[in-house]
Amino acid sequence: MADVIADPETDPAATYAVDPARVRALTARVIASGEDGELRTTTPLTGAPLAVLPVSSARDVAVAVDAARVAQQAWALTPVEHRAAVMLRVHDLLLDRQPELLDLVQLESGKARSHAFEEVADCAIVARHYARRAPALLRDTKHVGVLPMLSRAVEHHRPKGVVGIVSPWNYPLTLAVSDTIPALLAGNGVVHRPDSQASLTALAGAEIFAEAGLPDGLLQVVLGPGNPTGQAVVDHADYISFTGSTATGRRVAQSAGRRLVGISLELGGKNTMYVAADANLRRAVDGAVRACFSSAGQLCVSAERLVVHADVYDEFVPRFVERVSRMRLSTGLHWGAEMGSLASAEQKDKVLAHIEDAVSKGARVLTGGRARPDIGPLVVEPTVLEGVTSAMACRDEETFGPLVSVYRVHSDDEAVRLANDTEFGLNASVWTRDVRRGREIAGRIHAGTVNLNEGYAAAWGSVAAPMGGMKSSGLGRRHGREGLMKYTESQNITSQHLVGIAPLAGMSDRAFARGLTAALRVMKAVRMK
Template sequence: MGQTIISQNPATLESLGEVNIGMREQIEAAVEKATIASKSWAALDFPQRARFIYKLRDLICREKEGLAELICKENGKPMIEAIVADIFPVLELATYFAKNTYKLLRREKIWLGKWSLMGRESYIEFYPLGIVGIISPWNYPFSIPCGQIIMSLMAGNTVVLKPSEYSPLVGLRIGELFKEVGIPEGVVNVVTGDGRTGAMLVESKVGKIFFTGSVNTGKKIMESAAKTLKPVTLELGGKDPMIVCEDANLEIASSAAIWGGFTNSGQVCASVERLIVHEKVIDYFQDLCVQKALRLRQGNGMDPEIEIGAMTNRMQLEKVEAQVERAKKEGAEVLVGGEREMQFQGHFFKPTLLTHVHPDMEIMQEETFGPVIPIIAFKNDKEAIEIANNSHYGLTASVWSKNLSRAQSIASQIEAGTVMINENVYTYALSETPWGGPKDSGIGRTHGKYGLLEMVEWRHIHINRATRVKNFWWYGYNYAKYQFILRLCDFFFAPRLWQRLLSLFKVIWWGTRL
C-alpha cells in the first residue's frame, strides 16, 4: 500500500478519513484518461455540455446540506459560510456559464479599417485547450475547484483535479458529483495527494495549469511549467486594504470590516488585511470594531449559531500566531484577541484587532491569512492611496464613502485587480466579473468572460475576398513600386489633409506604372 493522508477535522482534531497520495503513475493514468475523453467531449456543442452542468447544479442544490457538512468538518468554516461562500457561488456559476458560454465564446469579427474596404476580413474563433490541470486550495475547497471545472468543461476541456491535502474528501466528493450526473468517463479526474502530486501534475502532459495558493508555490509551478512553455493561471493571494473615509457610514463600514477580516477565520485571499481609516474618525471606528469583534461567537462550525470556526490546519495557525507575536514586539497594540483560543481542542485563533502599526511592518506587508486586522490612520486621500499601494500584492481593495465621486477617484488610483466601493470581499461570487490581480497576486484571471478566455486557445482567421488582384507588396520590386509605396504612406498617414490629397494624385500616377 502506498503513502496516505489522514483528513482531520480542525475543530475537533478527529480523523475524517484516509486517502492515497497520488504519485506519477496515478497522475499519468488520470492524464491518459482525460486525453482519451478529450476529443469526444470537445466535439459536443455548447447546449450538450450545458445539459450536464444543469444536472450538476440541480444535484448540488439537492445535496447542499450534506455538502456543507462535509466542507464544515474538513475545512472548519461555519455551516452558513459553507453554503454562502462555497455552495451558492457554484450554483450561480453553473447557471451562468451553462447559459452564456456559447455567447462568450462566439466568433468575434475584427474591423480592419481601410483593409476591410479592400476585400479583407478577420475574425477570432476559440477552441479548447484540451486537458486542464487544476491545483486547488483548502480555504474554499468546493467553490474554487468546482467552479474552475465547470468553466473548463463548458469551454470543451477535460480536467485533472489535484485538491489540497487539507481537503481531499471534498475534492473526491466533487469528482463523485460529476459522475453521478453522467459525465463521461475521463472527463473529470481527481487525484489526491500532497505537494509532490501537484508537482507531477505540472510536469505532465496537461495543456494548462490553474493554481490557487501561495506565492512561493506559484513561483515554483511557473518555473516548472516554463520548461515546456506550459501556460499557467495563478491566483496567489493578497494583502487587501479597506479605506474608510470620514464621511462613510461608520456603522455599516465597521460591520463590513469585521466580516471582511474574520469570515472563514480570515483565510480568504480577499480578506480585509489592512484597515486604513481617516484620522478624524479612527477612534470611534475602532470602538465600533472592538465591540462587534467581542460579540462574535467562536467554536465548532457545525453549530449554526457559530460565526467564526476553526482555522483549517496547524501550520496556518502557527504562522498567524508567530506573525502577531512579531507585530507586538515591533510595537503593535492588541485591541482585542491576539492569541489562540485555548478553550477549544482544535485550531482556533481569537479574532484580533491591532493598532499602533506602521505601513512597513510585516503585519502590514505580508499576507496573514488569519483572523487579524491591523488598523492605521490616514490624513488625506493621497496618503490613503499611498498606504494601500505600498504592497507587493494587488488582488482586491475597498473604499468606503458616501461621496461616490470621491470613492471612484480613489478606487481608480489603487493598484488592484478589483476595487469595491462600499462593499468588500464577495465579488468572487459574481460569475460575470473577473477575478485576479497584479503584482504577487498572480497571473491571469478567473471568472467572467476574461476568466473563460483563459481556458481556450485563440485562432485568428483572415480572408481575402479580392482573389483576382495581386498584392502590391509582392515580388516585382522596382523603382516605380518604391515610389508608389512612398506616396501611399503619405496618402494614409500624412498629418495634413492637403498633403494626403496631393499624395493621392501621386499614388494614382505611380500606380499606372507598376
C-alpha cells in the same frame, strides 16, 4: 472574550464522522496505484480522524492526464450548448446537495457554516453564468480582413486540451468547482489536484459533475502532496490554473515557462479596507467584521489592514473592537456562528506568532489575541492590533488568519499610499457615501479588485467581471470573459478571394506599393478599422 455557541449534538464523534462507505465511494474514482501509500486526514474542528485517502504518484498523474486527453477529443466536438446544459444541471445539484456539501466544507476547512454556504452559492452562480454566456463567447467571430471584401478572417476558439487545476485547502468547494466549470465549457479535459485537506469536498464536486452528465474520464481527481502529485500535474497538463501562495506560484510559473504552457495564478494578498471620513460607520463596522474574519481570515481577498480616516478613527475603532469582541465562535456543524476554526496547526502557529511578534515590539491588542482550545483545538480569537509598524511581521507579511491591524490616516492620499505600500495587489475595499469619489480612490489602488462599501463579496460574486491580482498577487483572471477564454487558443483562419496580396500580373512592385499606399490613406479617411 468571544461567546461560544453550544453544539446541539451530544456526541461529537458522531457529529464529525464521515461514513467510511461514503469515503470509499468518493475515493473510488481516484487514479492511485498504491505505490505511494495513503494519507490520513483529520478535521480541524476537533482534531479527530476524518478520512484515509489514496495517494496518486507522478506516474498515476500521467495516466490521469492521458485518460482526460482521450475523453477530451470527443468533448471538444460536442456542441457548446450541450456542454452548457450539463453545467446548468451542476447548478441545480449543487443547491440540492447543500447539507452534505456544507458538512464536508466545514469538516475539511473548519470554517463556520455561513461561510461554507458562500462556497455553494459561488459555485452555483459561476455554473449559471458560464452556462448562459459560453455559447456566445465561444462563437466563431468574423473580422475585417486586410483587403475588405476580398480577405475574410474568422477567429475560432479551440480548447487547450487538458487543464491542470492545483487548488489549496481554504476554499474546498469553490476552488474545486469554479475553475473546473469554464475549463470544461471551453471544451477541455481537467485533471484536478486539490490539497489533501480539501479532498473529500473536491471528490463530492466531481461526483456532481458526473451525475450532471459529464462524460466518463473527462474530469480526473488525483490526490497527494504538492510534490510529487501537484508537480506532476504542472509537468503534464496543457494549461495550469493554480491558487495558492506566492512562493509556490513562482515555482509553478518557472515549471510552466520551461514547457511554454499557459498559466493563471491567484496568489497571496495583504488587502486594505479604507474607511473614509464620510463613511456610514454602522455599515462599515459590520462590513469590516465580514471583510476581516470571514472563513477565519483564511481568504485570499480578506482585509488584514484596516485604514481609518482620522476624522472618524476615534469613533469607528471602539465600535469595531466592541463588535469583534462579541463575535460568536463555534466549531459546530450548525448555523449561527460568525467564525469557526483555523484549518491547521501551521496556520494557528503563524497567527499566534504574528501576534506575539507585534506585541513584543510595541503593538497593542485591542481585542482577542488568544487561542481558544475550549472551543476547538485550532481556534484563535478574532484579533485587532493597533500600533503596528514596519518592524513587525504582520505589517507586510500575509497572516491568513483572524488578525487585522488598524491604522490612522489623515487624507485619502495617505490611505492610498498605505494601501499600495505592499508587494501584493489582490483586493481592496473603500467605504464612503460618495460613490463617485470612492471610484476615484479605488482607481488609484493597485489591486485587481476593489469593492465599494463591501469587503470582498461584491467583486467576488459579480462573476461577469474579472477577478485576479496585480503585482505579486498573481497572473491572469478568473471570472468574466477572461475566466473562460484563458482556457482556449485563438485561431485565425483567413481566406483570400479573387486576387492575392501581391502585384497583379504585369504590375511593378513600385506601382503595387503606390496603389496600396493610396488605399491605406482612404481606409483611414473613411474610419475603417
